[in-house]
Every structure is written in structure tokens, then in C-alpha cells.
Amino acid sequence: MSLWPAPTATEPVTATISLPGSKSVTNRALPLAALAEGPGTVRRALRSRDADLMAAALRSLGTRMTASAETPSSVDWQVEPGPVTGGAHIDVGLAGTVMRFVPPIAALGDGEVSFDGDAAARTRPMGPILTALRDLGARVDGDALPFTVRGPIRGGEVTLDASASSQLVSGLLLAAARFDKGVTVRHEGPPVPSTPHIRMTVQMLRERGVTVDDSERDVWRVEPGPIAATDFTVEPDLSNAAPFLAAALITGGTVTIPGWPEQTTQPGDELRHLLAEMGASVARVPGGLSVSGTGRIRGIDADLHDVGELTPTLAALAALADSPSRLRGIAHLRGHETDRLAALACEINRLGGDVRETADGLEIRPRPLTGGVFRSYADHRMATAGAVIGLAVPGVQVEDIATTGKTLPEFPRMWNEMLKKEGRR
Numbered sequence: 001m002s003l004w005p006a007p008t009a010t011e012p013v014t015a016t017i018s019l020p021g022s023k024s025v026t027n028r029a030l031p032l033a034a035l036a037e038g039p040g041t042v043r044r045a046l047r048s049r050d051a052d053l054m055a056a057a058l059r060s061l062g063t064r065m066t067a068s069a070e071t072p073s074s075v076d077w078q079v080e081p082g083p084v085t086g087g088a089h090i091d092v093g094l095a096g097t098v099m100r101f102v103p104p105i106a107a108l109g110d111g112e113v114s115f116d117g118d119a120a121a122r123t124r125p126m127g128p129i130l131t132a133l134r135d136l137g138a139r140v141d142g143d144a145l146p147f148t149v150r151g152p153i154r155g156g157e158v159t160l161d162a163s164a165s166s167q168l169v170s171g172l173l174l175a176a177a178r179f180d181k182g183v184t185v186r187h188e189g190p191p192v193p194s195t196p197h198i199r200m201t202v203q204m205l206r207e208r209g210v211t212v213d214d215s216e217r218d219v220w221r222v223e224p225g226p227i228a229a230t231d232f233t234v235e236p237d238l239s240n241a242a243p244f245l246a247a248a249l250i251t252g253g254t255v256t257i258p259g260w261p262e263q264t265t266q267p268g269d270e271l272r273h274l275l276a277e278m279g280a281s282v283a284r285v286p287g288g289l290s291v292s293g294t295g296r297i298r299g300i301d302a303d304l305h306d307v308g309e310l311t312p313t314l315a316a317l318a319a320l321a322d323s324p325s326r327l328r329g330i331a332h333l334r335g336h337e338t339d340r341l342a343a344l345a346c347e348i349n350r351l352g353g354d355v356r357e358t359a360d361g362l363e364i365r366p367r368p369l370t371g372g373v374f375r376s377y378a379d380h381r382m383a384t385a386g387a388v389i390g391l392a393v394p395g396v397q398v399e400d401i402a403t404t405g406k407t408l409p410e411f412p413r414m415w416n417e418m419l420k421k422e423g424r425r
Contacts, residue, residue, distance in 0.1 A: 003373060004401035004412065006390020007419050012253030012295075015418040016288075017244045019257060020073035021046040021234035022266060023407045024197060027054045027097040028204050029232050031105060031174050033079035034063040036208065040229035042077045043069075046237065049406045050095040057102045060088035061109070073409050086111010086150065094118045094337055094378065094406065099145065100129055100171035107138035107153035108178055116146035120378055125164035125335050129171055132158045136172075136183065155179025155224065161189035164335050169220060170201040176222035177210045187218040193332040195306050200265035235261050238268025240408045242313035243384040244418060245271060245291045249280050249317060250391045252295030255418070260289035267307040274302060274310065278317055297321040299366070305329030308336075311362075312385035315344045318364040319353045320392050328361035337406075338377035344385065347374050351393065371395020380406040387415055 026046040031054070033040045045051060047070070055077070059065055062082040069076040086109045092099040094117060106113035116122075122145045130140045130147060137154035141147060155176060162168040169185055169192065176183035192198070202212050202220070208230055211223035236259045248255040261269075272289065276282045277300050281292040299321040304311055308330045318325035333340040341362060345355040351372050354365040374386030376399045383404050390396035404411035 002400055002402070003397040006374070006387050006396040006398050007416060008394045009247070009251045009391045009419060011251070013247045013251045013255060013418060014253050015244070016256045016258060017241070017414065017418060018259070019236040019240050020044075020408070022237040023048060023050055024097070024200060024266065025234045026051045027095070027101065028170070028174060028201060029234060030054050030058060030077065030079070031101050032204060032208055032227055033077070033229070033232070034058045034061075034081050035105065035175060035178055035227050036079075036081055036229040037226040038229040039078065039080045041231045042079060043231070043233040044074050045077055045234050046407070047071070047073050047075045048409050049093055050097060053091060053093045053095050053098045054102070057090045057092075057098055060090060061085060061102075061106060061113070084109035086113055088113050090115045092117035092121055092145065094121050096124060096165065096167050099124065099126060100165070100167040101174055103129065103133060103149045104153070104171055104175035106149045107133055107151040108175065109151050112148050112150045114146065114148045118378070120337065121145050125168070128160040128162060128164070129168045132160045132172060136179065153179055155181035155183050157184040157186070159186040159188055162187045162192045163190040164332055166192050166194040166197045169198050173201050173205065173212070173220055173222055177205070177225050177227050179224060182222045182224040184219065184221045191305065192218070193305055193308055194267060196265055196267040203265055235259070235264060235266065237407065238264065238266045238271065239309050241268060242271055242310055243388050245275055245280075246313050246317050246388045247391055247418060248291045249275065249278060249293035249297050250295070250320060250388070252293050254290060254292040256285060256288055256290040258288040260284070267309060270307045271310065274300070274314060277302070278321070299323035299325035299364070301326045303329040304361070308333050309381065311340060312344060312381040313388055315348065315355070315362060315364060316385040316388040319348045319355070319366060319369065319389065321366050324366070325364045326361065327364070328358070331360040337379040338382065340379065340382065343375070343377050343379065343382055347382070347386070348389070351389065351396070369393045371397070373397050373399060375399045376401070376403050378403050380404045380408070384411065
């Protein structure tokens with residue numbers, strides 16, 4: 001078991017953190033470029049395990065991709081679409097975007113494509129989208145990983161329960177313009193989580209000339225037609241800003257994120273409001289966002305249904321707050337990389353905390369914490385949550401910090417660099 005000693009802050013952090021591109025945007029931009037009517041460019045795309053798995057999957061299906069301007073965490077992709085080919089095996093790793101966005105693309109071809117991934121990926125919800133692909137004309141063998149897909153897919157109307165993940169909707173929408181009949185997707189069931197991610201999908205489709213009607217609640221219609229080739233630049237990943245901005249609250253310091261967009265569909269933008277509720281001073285600065293803390297953290301009562309990916313960092317902050325917190329609307333987190341609700345409760349309580357799982361979230365009562373092992377469960381956001389707690393609690397050791405490579409491959413270096421700037425004014 002690899003353990004990473006989480007650094008403890010001894011002074012207020014003062015740092016500017018430049019983040020690589022958004023994983024959510026990258027893993028939508030690449031499939032859209034692969035399905036476009038001509039060559040295009042995706043600039044400042046994230047280079048991480050999830051993004052690399054997406055690139056590899058698209059290449060396996062016939063897309064030509066050439067990398068330039070590479071750094072350890074970003075890359076410019078020149079993308080040349082080609083006919084979708086079969087006979088490929090797709091490794092999805094633990095990436096929800098790859099396991100849900102690529103099968104509808106594979107169904108555009110007439111050859112069999114097999115999918116599998118990490119052991120933990122086999123428990124993630126896939127049944128609704130695989131059933132939907134069958135209903136739209138594709139041949140699918142299996143209801144969870146591993147499975148196979150074979151086209152051709154016709155498109156048309158389909159009803160599914162997407163309450164487990166918004167990706168079940170986005171996966172169908174991204175490829176739908178290439179279906180002969182387009183698609184009409186109807187959701188029936190409990191509310192769809194993380195709806196900003198569906199809005200992101202719809203916006204990116206419209207930017208490429210695709211006609212999308214989302215005027216009816218829980219219904220999305222995509223007309224068949226071309227997807228325009230673009231020269232597209234990926235925004236910084238705002239959700240990955242969460243642990244760094246949390247450092248400002250914990251240490252009473254200031255962290256600035258350059259390139260924070262004025263307008264965005266990224267759920268991470270909600271950090272501006274959530275951190276303010278927890279006691280931060282949040283300000284837009286020229287070209288970015290700056291968050292300052294006092295060293296005092298207030299507990300919150302927050303519905304995180306649409307921004308569930310922020311839960312691990314917010315739970316870590318809540319465990320260090322001066323009053324109780326209730327995080328709700330996030331039952332769907334039980335089906336992420338791990339059961340995040342159970343994992344957060346277990347790991348914070350192992351350090352002496354008082355966290356109780358509820359039907360749809362967590363109740364957190366702050367208590368003095370002590371050092372110990374904070375397990376990551378191969379979940380990148382669990383690992384960063386452990387790092388956040390370690391800022392205030394000496395002796396925290398995060399298991400498998402390398403799992404942060406899923407979306408932020410240089411996290412340990414960036415975290416240490418941030419702390420080297422403690423107290424600098």
C-alpha cells in the first residue's frame with residue numbers, strides 16, 4: 001500500500017494555481033471532434049488517465065489524432081474524423097465518460113466493439129444506456145461491463161431512468177446527430193443529478209451547429225445532421241480548483257485561479273457561492289477568481305444534487321468547521337468511482353470525526369481529528385479530500401495519491417508547490 005504523507009500548513013497559503021483543462025469539457029470536445037464533418041482542433045485539452053482513455057478509444061474506432069504543444073497535463077489535439085470501424089476493444093478504465101459516451105459512437109459502425117475496464121467500473125450504472133442503445137437499433141450483449149456493441153444504430157425515441165448519472169443522457173446526445181433519425185431522450189424516474197453537465201453537452205452541440213430542443217422538462221431532442229468542425233479551447237477544470245481553494249479557508253490565506261470564465265456550464269463554478277457560505281471572501285480579479293479565508297470555517301446546509309463532484313472537498317472542510325453541516329441531494333454518489341458517501345463517512349470517522357450517512361447525503365459534526373491513513377478507494381476526489389484534511393491535521397497519510405492522475409496528473413507537485421509559497425506576500 002503506497003502512502004503519501006499529506007503536508008500540514010504552518011502559515012497562511014498565498015498562491016496562484018494554474019489548472020489544466022476541464023475533464024468534462026475535454027471528454028465531450030474530443031468525441032464531437034471525432035464525429036465532425038471535417039478536421040478540427042481541441043486546444044489545451046486535459047492530459048490525464050480519463051482523457052487519455054477517451055483519446056485511445058476514439059483512435060480505436062477510426063479517428064486520427066495528432067498531439068502537439070504537449071505538457072504533462074495538457075495537449076493540443078489535431079483531430080481528423082474517419083468512418084467508425086469495428087473490431088476494437090475499448091478500455092474504459094474507471095472513466096464514466098468513456099464507458100457512457102463511447103458506446104453510442106461505436107454503434108455507428110457495423111463491426112463489434114467490446115468494452116471493459118477496472119474492476120470497480122463493473123459496478124457502475126450502465127444498464128439504462130445499454131438498454132436505450134438496443135431500443136434505438138444497436139445490438140448490445142451485456143447489461144454492465146464487460147459488454148459488446150454493434151451497429152448500425154437508427155435513432156428515434158427512447159425512455160430511460162437517468163437518476164443514477166447525467167452521463168446516461170449526455171452519452172446519447174453527443175452522438176445523436178449522426179443517427180439516421182436523431183434522438184428524443186425522455187427521462188422517467190427520480191430527478192437527474194448533475195444537470196449542469198447535460199447543459200454543458202447541449203451547449204457544446206449547439207456551438208457546433210447541431211439542433212437541440214431541451215424546452216420540455218426531462219426531454220431532449222437532437223435533430224440528425226452534420227456536426228461542424230471547430231478550433232476549440234478547453235476551459236480550466238473548475239471542480240479541480242476545489243481542494244486548492246479549500247486551502248485558503250483552512251489556512252486563512254488567499255488562492256487565485258487564473259482563467260476562471262465569466263460564464264460557464266461547469267458545475268465547479270458553484271464553488272464561488274458554496275465557499276462564501278462557509279466563510280470565504282470570494283472575488284473576481286482580472287483574468288481569474290480569488291478566494292481568501294480567515295482560518296474559520298462555517299458549517300453549511302447545502303443541496304449538492306447538481307454539483308455532487310464537489311462533495312468530497314466540502315465534506316473535508318465541514319469536518320474542520322466550527323458548526324455542523326448537512327450535505328444532501330447526493331444519493332447518486334453511491335454509484336461513482338466508489339460509494340463516496342460511505343467512503344467519506346468511514347475515512348473521516350477513522351480520523352476521529354463524527355459523520356453519519358443519511359438516505360441522500362451526510363451529516364457532519366466537527367470533532368478534533370487525529371492523524372492516520374486516509375484511504376482513497378482508487379477515487380481521485382477521495383485522495384484530494386485526504387490532502388485537504390491533512391493541511392490542518394498532522395500525520396494524515398493518503399493512500400494511493402497517484403489516483404489523482406485520473407483528472408489532475410500533477411496534483412502532488414502542485415500541492416507541494418502551493419505550500420512552498422506559504423506566507424509569501
